[in-house]
Structures are given as C-alpha cells and as structure tokens.
Amino acid sequence: MKDVIRKLYGLFDKREKRKLGFILVMMLFAAFFEVLGIGLIVPFISVATKPNLIQDNSVLSYLYETLQFTSTTAFLICSVVLLLAVFVIKNVYILWYQHRQYKVILDQQVKLSQSLFRTYLTKPYVFHLQRNTAVLLRNINVEVPKVFQGVILSALQLIAEIVVMICIFSLLLAIEPIATLIVSGLMAACVALFFALFNKKIGNRGREQQNINREMIKWTNQGLGASKEVKVSGKEHFFVEAYRKHSVRNANNTRYMKVLDHVPRLYIETLLVTLVLVMLLVIMLQKTGVEGMMSTMALFSLAAFRLMPSINRIVGLVTTIKYNIPAFSVVYEDLSVVSGRASRRRGSGRQMSAPPSSYRVEPLKRSIELSNVSFRYPEQAEVALSDISLSIPAGKSAAIIGESGSGKSTLVDIMLGLLEPEQGRVIVDGVSLNYRMDEWRSQIGYIPQFIYLTDDTIRANVAFGVAENDIDDAKVWHCLEQAQLKSYVASLPDALETEVGERGVRLSGGQRQRIGIARALYHNPSVLFMDEATSALDNETEQEVMNAVEALKGDKTIIIIAHRLSTIAGCDIVYVMNKGKLVDVQIKSGKAEEQPRPLAVAGSPS
Numbered sequence: 001m002k003d004v005i006r007k008l009y010g011l012f013d014k015r016e017k018r019k020l021g022f023i024l025v026m027m028l029f030a031a032f033f034e035v036l037g038i039g040l041i042v043p044f045i046s047v048a049t050k051p052n053l054i055q056d057n058s059v060l061s062y063l064y065e066t067l068q069f070t071s072t073t074a075f076l077i078c079s080v081v082l083l084l085a086v087f088v089i090k091n092v093y094i095l096w097y098q099h100r101q102y103k104v105i106l107d108q109q110v111k112l113s114q115s116l117f118r119t120y121l122t123k124p125y126v127f128h129l130q131r132n133t134a135v136l137l138r139n140i141n142v143e144v145p146k147v148f149q150g151v152i153l154s155a156l157q158l159i160a161e162i163v164v165m166i167c168i169f170s171l172l173l174a175i176e177p178i179a180t181l182i183v184s185g186l187m188a189a190c191v192a193l194f195f196a197l198f199n200k201k202i203g204n205r206g207r208e209q210q211n212i213n214r215e216m217i218k219w220t221n222q223g224l225g226a227s228k229e230v231k232v233s234g235k236e237h238f239f240v241e242a243y244r245k246h247s248v249r250n251a252n253n254t255r256y257m258k259v260l261d262h263v264p265r266l267y268i269e270t271l272l273v274t275l276v277l278v279m280l281l282v283i284m285l286q287k288t289g290v291e292g293m294m295s296t297m298a299l300f301s302l303a304a305f306r307l308m309p310s311i312n313r314i315v316g317l318v319t320t321i322k323y324n325i326p327a328f329s330v331v332y333e334d335l336s337v338v339s340g341r342a343s344r345r346r347g348s349g350r351q352m353s354a355p356p357s358s359y360r361v362e363p364l365k366r367s368i369e370l371s372n373v374s375f376r377y378p379e380q381a382e383v384a385l386s387d388i389s390l391s392i393p394a395g396k397s398a399a400i401i402g403e404s405g406s407g408k409s410t411l412v413d414i415m416l417g418l419l420e421p422e423q424g425r426v427i428v429d430g431v432s433l434n435y436r437m438d439e440w441r442s443q444i445g446y447i448p449q450f451i452y453l454t455d456d457t458i459r460a461n462v463a464f465g466v467a468e469n470d471i472d473d474a475k476v477w478h479c480l481e482q483a484q485l486k487s488y489v490a491s492l493p494d495a496l497e498t499e500v501g502e503r504g505v506r507l508s509g510g511q512r513q514r515i516g517i518a519r520a521l522y523h524n525p526s527v528l529f530m531d532e533a534t535s536a537l538d539n540e541t542e543q544e545v546m547n548a549v550e551a552l553k554g555d556k557t558i559i560i561i562a563h564r565l566s567t568i569a570g571c572d573i574v575y576v577m578n579k580g581k582l583v584d585v586q587i588k589s590g591k592a593e594e595q596p597r598p599l600a601v602a603g604s605p606s
C-alpha cells in the first residue's frame, strides 16, 4: 500500500499536489458543514417543541438576553431564519466544492489519459506488434478513469471521512465513554471480519474485471472491424456469443461488487439490532431496573447510529480503492516502467516526433545503406533478416522482390526506422539512423499495402495529421493528380470535402490506395517507400500510377516492394530476398560503382 501511495504521489507535479491538498481541505469543510447541518436540526426541534428550554438552557437564555428578544416566537422565527441560512450556505458551498473537486480530478484524468496515449503512440513499433489494441484502448479509456475516480477521489474522500469519524467519535466519547467504546469495538470487529473475509476477493475481482473489459472491447472490435467477412461467412452468432460470455462475466462481477457494497451496513445493523433486542429481552425477563437499562440502551443506540453511516462510507471507500488498485498498477506500469525502458532505447521509440515543419528538412543527398543488418522479432527463434548489406543511391529506384515471408516488409520497416536492427546499422547520408530519426521521418513517404483512411474528408485524408486550417488545397490537388485520382475527386459533388466513411468504406479499394499514395506525397518526401502499394489496383490504373511514380525518379529515391514484375519494370536496382537473406542484386541501370563492394549476396549481379 505504501508503494502505491508513493507511486500515486509521483503522478502529480508540485502545483497539482497543492491543488489536491486544497481539495482535501475543502472536503473537510464540506464534511464539517454536513455535520453542523445535522447537528443544528436536533436542538432546533427541541426548542420548537419545548419553548421553555430557552429559559432553562444557559446558552439559549444568554443568547435570548444578549440579542434582546422580547418574545419566544421572535426567538423561534430568528432561529428558523438562521437555520435556513446555514442550510443554504452549506448547500451552495457543497455545490461549489463538488464542481472544484471534479474539475481538479478530471483535469488530471485528461492529462494522464493523454500522456498514456502519447506514450503508446511513441513506443517502438515492436511494442505495437506485441500488444493487443483492445488492451491499449481499455487502459486509456477505462483504466485511467478508474485511477482517478476509483482510487484518487476515493482516497481523498476516505481521508475526509476518517477525520469526520474521529470528530464524531471524540464527541460521543466525551458524552458517553463506555457505550461509545463498546459500540466502536463491536463495529471495528465487524469491519475487520468483513475485510478478512473479502479483502482478497475484492482485489481478485478488480483484476478479473480488467480482463473482462479487454475481452469485451476485443470482441466488439473484431466483430465490427471484420463486419464484411462476418456477414459473408454468417458468423454473426459466433461473435455475439463470444461477446455475450464476457458480458455475463461483467454483469456477475458488477453484481458481486454492488451487493458487497451493502454488506457492511446490513451486517453491522443486524448486529446492533440483535444487541438491542437481546438487551430488551434481558430487561423484560429481569423486570428490574428497567428505567436505568433503557437510558443506557438509548445511549448505545445514539452512539451506534451516529457512527454507522461514517463506518459504512469508510468500508465502501476502502472496497472501491482495493477494487480499482489493479487499474492503477497497469496504468503506472505502462506509463513509467515501459516508457522509461523505451526512452532508454535508442531511436524509434524515443520521443514523439514534432510536426515535420519544425525540422530543417534535408533531402537525401547520397544514399541509404544497410550494413550487416540482422533482425529477429521478439520471442522468435528464427531471425527474420540475416546479415543484410546494401546501398541505395539517392534519386534511384530500388525494388525488393522475393517469396512471401522472405523478409521484404521487415527490411522496409528497418529502413523506415520502425524496427531496430538486432545487429548492424542503417546509415542515411553517412549518419547512423539512430542519430537522425526525426529528420529521417520528415523525409520519407510510406505507402503500405492497406491504407488506413480516417473517417473524414478526402482533403483531411490526403493531408493526414495536418490541422484543418493549415491544409494547402492546391497541394492536395497536385498530389491527387500524381496519384491519378484528380479527375475522379473533381467529379464528386463535394470534391475534396467528400466524406470517405470509416476506414474509407465509401471508396473502392483502388481509390483508397490512390488516396494513400497522394497522402505519402503531400509532405513532398525525398524518399518514397511503397510496400505492395499498387497490388490492389487493376493493371491499367497501376500502370498510370507507376508512370506517375516513374516521373518522380531522380527527384525522389523510391523503394518498392512488389510481386508483379510489371510494377518494378522501371526500377534501377532489384534486390531479391529469400528466407531473410539478400540472395541477388540486379542493377538494371545507373552507375554500378555506387554500389558498395563486396555486397553480402549469394547470387551475382546481372
């Protein structure tokens, strides 16, 4: 627990800690007001029902004399106005305090979920290959709110509640020490027994709930994400059933926790009522000293019923904190430990790239080189790339071909800086990629096999990641022209403002792909990577697109993975991959002396 408190504390900076402290003080005032409100009602009713109390009670008679009241009615009216004023002030204060409290807590929640999202986005690509998106979605959208509303807010309320309970306890102790001690002893024993019985179960349920949330997100994501395949194969029931199973577990878990919420109250109440009834029975059977016993019982009941709401709230808050602590562990691990590790790694996952405009973009001048690069995916026995050395001169076009699974995409991912070589180096213009990652990213355009279109306009999809007001429409049209899509977009009623739908469902596969090409060209990169980028296009369109790509040659360095030989017909160099090795290099045109010698190839260049 100490460790958790230390870590929680570490999430806030100095200013935020001050704000939290302020909330705690406000919370104590709110609790004080609540007690005062309830506390004033009883004496008021006593005075209203027995007006001669004003003369009998020393405080009341002093007030009556000092404030020069002439009648009991005037005193009573004044008391009513005062009581109302106290309640109005109390409730206005509580409303204001609730607003402040949620503002501080929810502002922190926004900060943490944003920082977790940033951490995930800046993690090395390997991290994303290993983690399920459902877990990341759950952590950002479900677990972070649990940390703030279930752990931090509850902890602050717990502190305030403990303080209030200590006040009530001290007051009762002063009035009736023995009854208070007996009742609190009994309650403490009940609470201890409750936690002895349920402590472990609450923690386990909290951890189980994390898995359930992950699975529910996963199955809805998978079912809705593959809606076309699901429909065609008639597998709706399979996905709904998988979701239902976890949904039922979720309902069971929620029910368990909701019922558990009531256990301490019902349990303590039963115990107290038993106590009172047993005492009544004893009194009735003994038939002696009834009056004395009755007054003792009244005191017992007073102590018990004043302390009970506080104890209930404390038990409820401790249960909530225990249930939500697993969420905190997960968020903390991903925020600090993994991101710390990632930040110690060189290269890819180091930090979030600043917008390309903030870099002095130097186009590729000399070459991209790979020197003895080997790579193995995490937890894999076999290497995916073995001892690859090559050099692609600036302004040339290079094709990477080979059988499926031979390592072409892995090789491109290494050059993109998405994967970090296990051995060897990637050198861009004579400088290791590790030292110029951000600059490199602003120089490259990447067109994958499947373009992820956002649920937005064509304009926003081409100028991907650029703020609405900063988009240059002329540039968007130019890129669409290069991608052979200009006439189609111009023919649409809304032209650039046409909404493409979720993942571009309102466009054909070829149109989606060409938007991806236009997107890659938007930032005018000096190096263009195409990973099976035209394989979804028909032969004619592909030829048109490749002609456009061909026209970029000289101006841009182009690296293409393709299966169709027609796609790579115009490439200057062809690299042939087999089982993770570079087995052949064919230099079709250009200067052979620009290739490093000897190349680590099995075959001989033709």
Ligand SMILES: Nc1ncnc2c1ncn2[C@@H]1O[C@H](COP(=O)(O)OP(=O)(O)OP(=O)(O)O)[C@@H](O)[C@H]1O
Binding pocket: 129, 377, 378, 380, 384, 402, 403, 404, 405, 406, 407, 408, 409, 410, 411
């Ligand atoms: N995330 C991953 N984790 C583990 N192994 C992987 C991962 N991605 C790829 N591999 C393995 O690495 C090897 C090379 O894969 P890669 O995707 O680079 O091949 P490829 O030549 O691009 O194939 P294709 O033409 O089918 O796209 C394959 O054996 C593949 O199973």
